[in-house]
Each structure stands twice: as C-alpha cells, then as structure tokens.
Amino acid sequence: MQHETEASLVGHEYEVEVGPVAHGGHCVARTDAGRVLFVRHALPGERVVARVTEGESTSRFLRADAVQVLEASKDRVEAPCPFSGPGKCGGCDWQHAKPGAQRRLKGEVIAEQLMRLAGLTPEEAGWDGTVVPADGDKLPAGEVPAWRTRVQYAVDAEGHAGLRKHRSHEVEVIDRCLIAAPGVSELGIEKREWPQMASVEAIAASGSGDRQVILTPRPGGRLPIVELDKPVSVLRIGEKDKQVHPVHGRAFVRERADGRTYRVGEGGFWQVHPQAADMLVKAVMQGLMPRKGDMALDLYCGVGLFAGALAERIGDKGAVLGIESGKRAVEDARHNLKDLDRVRIEQGKVEQVLPRTRIEEADLIVLDPPRAGAGKQTVRHLASLGARRIAYVACDPAALARDLAYFAEEGYKPVKLRAFDFFPMTHHVECVAILKPVAKEL
Incomplete structure (x- = not known):
C-alpha cells in the first residue's frame, strides 16, 4: 500500500543537463530542484528531455530515459539496432555512442x-x-561487432522470441540481435515460434563449431519438435528439478583456449566473447x-x-x-x-x-x-x-x-x-x- 505522501513520478519529464557516466549503463543528471536522475540513452554533456521510468516523490533518486535529445554530444551516433532505445530491449546500453566513446565511458x-x-x-x-x-x-561507428556466443531469449505469451526490456519482465520481440555471434544468428531462433516455452538459450562454441539450444518450458508446457538448419544439441530445463536434461545430441559444448580443449556442460559458464x-x-x-x-x-x-x-x-x-x-x-x-x-x-x-x-x-x-x-x-x-x-x-x-x-x-x-x-x-x-x-x- 502506497504511503499517503508518496506519488509515482513515472512518466514525468524533466529537461536536464547530463552529467558524468555512472556504473550501470546510465549517466547522472539533476533536476532544477536538485533531484538525482539516472538517465539511460544519454551521454555526458548533452541536454535532454528525461522521462521517469521508476521512482516516487519520496525516492532518493529516479530512473529515467532520454526520450528527446536537445543538444547532442559529438560522441552520439544513431543506434544501429532498431530494437535499441527508450522502452525497448534492455540488452545494450551504449548503442547510441561511438565505439571509442563507449570504451572511454x-x-x-x-x-x-x-x-x-x-x-x-x-x-x-x-x-x-x-x-x-x-x-x-575495432570497427567504425555504425558497425556492430557480433561477439555474443551465448544468448538467452525470452519468449512471450504468443511464442515469439525476444529479449527483456530494461529492468522489466516484458519481452521486446526481435527479428535479429546484432551483437549475437554468427553461430547463434544462424540458428534462427527469432524466426520461428516457441509455443509453451518460457525461454530459449542459444550457444555457439567459438572453438569447435558446437551449437546448443536449451529450452525452458512454461509450467506444464510441452517441448516443441526442434528442427534447425544447423547440427545442434537440444537440452531442456526440468520443470520439477530445474536441472538440464539432454533431449538430442551432446550435453556439452567444446571450447578452445590456450591450446587446450575444454568441455563446458549443460549451459555452464564460459566467456561469451x-x-x-x-x-x-x-x-x-x-x-x-x-x-x-x-x-x-x-x-x-x-x-x-x-x-x-x-x-x-x-x-x-x-x-x-x-x-x-x-x-x-x-x-x-x-x-x-x-x-x-x-x-x-x-x-x-x-x-x-x-x-x-x-x-x-x-x-x-x-x-x-x-x-x-x-x-x-x-x-x-x-x-x-x-x-x-x-x-x-x-x-x-x-x-x-x-x-x-x-x-x-x-x-x-x-x-x-x-x-x-x-x-x-x-x-x-x-x-x-x-x-x-x-x-x-x-
């Protein structure tokens, strides 16, 4: 129950000067009244209209998105991905910044x-x-390195694959993830429907060519028949035990590093680049x-x-x-x-x-x-x-x-x-x- 002195400020807009970058993919700004905003989709030195996405009148700080850029930084570029921006996919924080600027931040x-x-x-x-x-x-501005060898897609109620919106359980349905490695993109996860699935994780081992798809059904959901263009192992997350169970192919992928081959089982940790x-x-x-x-x-x-x-x-x-x-x-x-x-x-x-x-x-x-x-x-x-x-x-x-x-x-x-x-x-x-x-x- 909301305290009688609290009022949601979600949707409220402030025109602000954007200050320094902060840990977490946003920049710090202050309203004319001194209230702190953590603003995504902005860059230091810009003047933007920031729309509040989280926070109440009694909050120590507010979270916000830059929905309009009034004075742009020289480091700003148009986001290459159509699913990047306020209210959209939460996976990428700096699509709107030049590569060198991202590293400086x-x-x-x-x-x-x-x-x-x-x-x-x-x-x-x-x-x-x-x-x-x-x-x-080391690519020029506007070109996106396809580096992510492991991508976990969320699935909406209609069975469409996508990625979570920032700090949300909502799914942004996509037709392609620009940062996904070629081995992941070639699986075409976004181009087919996944009825009764909660999530689909795609893995493309960089050293061996191994590919793996891990399916997490919704409660009571049945696994679909998976027919993909590339050879791929299929695993599922058990509804009761939450463990990974092989359905088809290997229960592991093989990765290469420092002259050795490493077996990485059942969605285990390995660097994604x-x-x-x-x-x-x-x-x-x-x-x-x-x-x-x-x-x-x-x-x-x-x-x-x-x-x-x-x-x-x-x-x-x-x-x-x-x-x-x-x-x-x-x-x-x-x-x-x-x-x-x-x-x-x-x-x-x-x-x-x-x-x-x-x-x-x-x-x-x-x-x-x-x-x-x-x-x-x-x-x-x-x-x-x-x-x-x-x-x-x-x-x-x-x-x-x-x-x-x-x-x-x-x-x-x-x-x-x-x-x-x-x-x-x-x-x-x-x-x-x-x-x-x-x-x-x-």
Missing part, C-alpha cells in the same frame, strides 16, 4: 569506482586508463609469471581454464588446486585436466573449502569470483598465504575496487591493472588486476 566508471571504493588513482592501481577492445572488434578466454589467460599469465615448481591456487575455477594454463607452465614438480562450487563444472574441470596429474579440483564454496585444505602458503593465486566479488573474509585468508603474486579477474569494477581495499588492509597492492571491452554496446567490462605484497618488491 567504461574507463571513467572504472576510475571512479577505484577512487571511491579503494581510494586508488589509476596510476596507483597500475592502470594506464585505457579499455582495450578485442581484436576484430570468442576471444576473451585466450586474452584473459594471456593477461593473467603475463602478470603472474609462473615458475617451475610453483604451488598455485585457482579459485572459482569453473571448468578449469586458469588451472590448465598454470599447470602447463609450472611443470611436473608444481601443483595447482582449483576450487569451484558448481557440481557439473567440477566434473568438467576434472575431465578437462585429467592429463595433468599435478592438478586437483575440489568442489564447494571457496570460503568453506580453502580452510579445510589446511594450505598455509601458496606461490601464486588466481581468483575469478562472481559479480559480488570475493569479500573481506576470503581476501584476508588469501593474503595470509603469502603468495608472491595474485591475479584478480573481475567482471564488475565495483566489486574489484571493494576487494582491492580489503587486500590493501592485508598488505597487498595492485601493480598492474588491465581493462578489456569484451562486451561492446553494453556497460559491462572485464578487468585483470595483478597484486603483490607491499613489503616485497619483485
């Missing part, structure tokens, strides 16, 4: 989060301020500089990407322990690295398993935590192991900055930070931070 967000949450300037974090695009994504895994391995290994005989940890190890790369470099006298909470991911990691006797994979949450191992020291640590970050307790434990170098792979700059602050309390500082634009047209960015003990100048 992401860099500004990283710098702001580092300073606000970790008290670090870019220089103090070992970062030159640039966000590096993947090779092949086809070049991301190789580029991240390279950045992590260059930062860690593994030596023969090292003892290394790979935390939140997934299907074993970094554990495999470390094991190849530390030799037979070294050892790698990987820890991962997902049962199927652990099975895949053990399969993927079965030829490397020096690798052991344990299942469970890092904060629970790592203390049970009774490991008291490690030479190298790599961690790739979920979006929320590792947290203070885990950081404290890692710092106590005395690793000469730690590689932190982060998909969220705010979580990275918070954990860097915790590491600083424990005597570790970043000496190198790299940022990668593996998610063009969106606000997402990937970072790799290399840390070492303050007392040890290596």
Whole structure:
C-alpha cells in the first residue's frame, strides 16, 4: 500500500543537463530542484528531455530515459539496432555512442569506482586508463561487432522470441540481435515460434563449431519438435528439478583456449566473447609469471581454464588446486585436466573449502569470483598465504575496487591493472588486476 505522501513520478519529464557516466549503463543528471536522475540513452554533456521510468516523490533518486535529445554530444551516433532505445530491449546500453566513446565511458566508471571504493588513482592501481577492445572488434561507428556466443531469449505469451526490456519482465520481440555471434544468428531462433516455452538459450562454441539450444518450458508446457538448419544439441530445463536434461545430441559444448580443449556442460559458464578466454589467460599469465615448481591456487575455477594454463607452465614438480562450487563444472574441470596429474579440483564454496585444505602458503593465486566479488573474509585468508603474486579477474569494477581495499588492509597492492571491452554496446567490462605484497618488491 502506497504511503499517503508518496506519488509515482513515472512518466514525468524533466529537461536536464547530463552529467558524468555512472556504473550501470546510465549517466547522472539533476533536476532544477536538485533531484538525482539516472538517465539511460544519454551521454555526458548533452541536454535532454528525461522521462521517469521508476521512482516516487519520496525516492532518493529516479530512473529515467532520454526520450528527446536537445543538444547532442559529438560522441552520439544513431543506434544501429532498431530494437535499441527508450522502452525497448534492455540488452545494450551504449548503442547510441561511438565505439571509442563507449570504451572511454567504461574507463571513467572504472576510475571512479577505484577512487571511491579503494581510494586508488589509476596510476596507483597500475592502470594506464585505457579499455582495450578485442581484436576484430575495432570497427567504425555504425558497425556492430557480433561477439555474443551465448544468448538467452525470452519468449512471450504468443511464442515469439525476444529479449527483456530494461529492468522489466516484458519481452521486446526481435527479428535479429546484432551483437549475437554468427553461430547463434544462424540458428534462427527469432524466426520461428516457441509455443509453451518460457525461454530459449542459444550457444555457439567459438572453438569447435558446437551449437546448443536449451529450452525452458512454461509450467506444464510441452517441448516443441526442434528442427534447425544447423547440427545442434537440444537440452531442456526440468520443470520439477530445474536441472538440464539432454533431449538430442551432446550435453556439452567444446571450447578452445590456450591450446587446450575444454568441455563446458549443460549451459555452464564460459566467456561469451570468442576471444576473451585466450586474452584473459594471456593477461593473467603475463602478470603472474609462473615458475617451475610453483604451488598455485585457482579459485572459482569453473571448468578449469586458469588451472590448465598454470599447470602447463609450472611443470611436473608444481601443483595447482582449483576450487569451484558448481557440481557439473567440477566434473568438467576434472575431465578437462585429467592429463595433468599435478592438478586437483575440489568442489564447494571457496570460503568453506580453502580452510579445510589446511594450505598455509601458496606461490601464486588466481581468483575469478562472481559479480559480488570475493569479500573481506576470503581476501584476508588469501593474503595470509603469502603468495608472491595474485591475479584478480573481475567482471564488475565495483566489486574489484571493494576487494582491492580489503587486500590493501592485508598488505597487498595492485601493480598492474588491465581493462578489456569484451562486451561492446553494453556497460559491462572485464578487468585483470595483478597484486603483490607491499613489503616485497619483485
């Protein structure tokens, strides 16, 4: 029940000057009365008409869309995708910005989060301020890199596939996703109907040509007969157990990175940009500089990407322990690295398993935590192991900055930070931070 002093401001319009970019794919503006607006589809320095999409008269801030641009930024372009814009698909945040501007905006967000949450300037974090695009994504304005190898389509009540609108369960029906990788687009998910389905996930492995479709029926819904032009494995999400069950073909796809093939089962995690895994391995290994005989940890190890790369470099006298909470991911990691006797994979949450191992020291640590970050307790434990170098792979700059602050309390500082634009047209960015003990100048 709404409080008697509250009134919805949804639909109300303000003419505002757009201020700096903020974390999350929007920019900050203020009304003449000083109310804060988080405005999507705008760029810093523009003057726009912002229409409120969420918020009440008592809200600390309002969310809004720029529905009219009165004074445009030099970085603005017409959105290449017809489904991008106010009230439409929520998948892309920066379709209206030039590619170089998108990377600058992401860099500004990283710098702001580092300073606000970790008290670090870019220089103090070992970062030159640039966000590096993947090779092949360096395209002129107006051209969209087709990079997304995994796309989850929502299905509306009529069985049409589309993508969710921003912060909404509503479906924007589409006929093509411009950022979908060719292997996904070739499946033609948008061109057929999916009756009784809640969602359809399409996967196109970048290294093997494997394709997979994962179907989630609505309650009581029956699976359709799937006939696609390309060879494809079909899986379904069980209505009762919510587990993935093979219907046709393999229950996994094969991905390639760093010269190895990795089995990724049942919709498990793998980087969605086809070049991301190789580029991240390279950045992590260059930062860690593994030596023969090292003892290394790979935390939140997934299907074993970094554990495999470390094991190849530390030799037979070294050892790698990987820890991962997902049962199927652990099975895949053990399969993927079965030829490397020096690798052991344990299942469970890092904060629970790592203390049970009774490991008291490690030479190298790599961690790739979920979006929320590792947290203070885990950081404290890692710092106590005395690793000469730690590689932190982060998909969220705010979580990275918070954990860097915790590491600083424990005597570790970043000496190198790299940022990668593996998610063009969106606000997402990937970072790799290399840390070492303050007392040890290596």
